[in-house]
């Protein structure tokens with residue numbers, strides 16, 4: 119399978135380059151960059167010297183179509199949606215990592231991003247949360263890869279809402295912490311070493327676009343209708359998202375029922391690990407496509423759910439490759455089975 123990566127020089131793009139290079143059934147066809155067109159990817163990322171010889175190209179839908187079967191668009195929001203319709207028209211399958219095709223409702227996209235150029239196409243895209251939308255993904259031509267914070271929230275929440283363990287009228291509080299690669303490679307003051315190192319801060323406290331993504335999916339899939347409070351934080355680390363979710367369940371559900379429900383729900387899913395005697399840590403998932411989950415039920419019925427994932431892998435490039443595997447009817451773990459680096 120010939121695979122092109124548009125936006126290969128970004129943080130998620132370069133993770134895609136690594137994953138596709140190591141994938142047993144996919145090959146890199148073409149890489150693009152806006153600022154480094156004409157340059158070797160190994161000059162921009164010298165860890166690729168003597169491994170990948172390709173030069174980056176300007177984005178051109180005809181060039182991409184000529185040599186590719188599948189395209190990953192790892193571009194900023196608003197840039198993807200200018201290119202994706204052309205790629206689809208040329209018969210390609212597209213997995214888009216931006217927020218441009220994640221919503222069903224164009225009004226929500228407009229509120230948090232901008233007016234959408236093609237709301238019909240957005241409505242036809244498949245939300246690529248692989249564990250929950252597997253059948254839809256297999257038959258899709260355009261996959262909207264989920265946001266990193268929504269991935270770390272929806273995977274643990276969905277089974278409890280779908281099974282009525284968390285009632286559709288019960289408040290959910292999501293407290294999420296991300297490493298700095300979550301904000302991409304483009305420099306900004308927020309990402310300066312001196313601003314981040316030995317610091318820890320909440321941001322977008324008044325509202326963050328990922329709350330709307332989480333809320334839309336929970337409402338559409340489970341009819342959840344209560345309040346979701348979401349606060350993201352910036353960790354002084356490069357990778358990883360640790361999300362703590364607070365809610366409550368009925369008195370009839372004991373700790374062991376909750377663990378069993380998760381284990382049953384995700385028994386066929388290689389990348390979801392339910393931890394029963396440990397709590398998720400970023401170290402356990404760094405460099406992997408795993409999402410680790412624990413649940414703790416307090417005697418009051420309050421729930422504390424903890425999820426950890428690598429934002430660049432399960433939160434972006436790894437989930438995108440998992441989606442490619444589903445599209446191609448390959449085993450979902452193909453090319454994603456590496457053990458992470460613990461130190």
Ligand SMILES: NC(=O)C1=CN([C@@H]2O[C@H](COP(=O)(O)OP(=O)(O)OC[C@H]3O[C@@H](n4cnc5c(N)ncnc54)[C@H](OP(=O)(O)O)[C@@H]3O)[C@@H](O)[C@H]2O)C=CC1
Pocket residue numbers: 124125126127128129130131150151152153154177192193194195197215216217264265266299300301302303304429430433434
């Ligand atoms: N970082 C993360 O953890 C996650 C990111 N995402 C989403 O994935 C997408 C990519 O993110 P990330 O890799 O972090 O972003 P980066 O800022 O690191 O990279 C963006 C890429 O897009 C290219 N690009 C930027 N503007 C244009 C343009 N106008 N035309 C063509 N190419 C352009 C850049 O090229 P160059 O710099 O070479 O000019 C670069 O290759 C975003 O939509 C992001 O929100 C989703 C989940 C997690």
Ligand SMILES: CC(=O)N[C@@H](CCC(=O)OP(=O)(O)O)C(=O)O
Pocket residue numbers: 215216217264265266267296297298299300301302350352
């Ligand atoms: C740490 C940090 O800044 N994270 C980013 C979210 C990650 C991201 O890239 O957003 P999408 O998944 O929607 O593409 C942010 O809060 O804007």
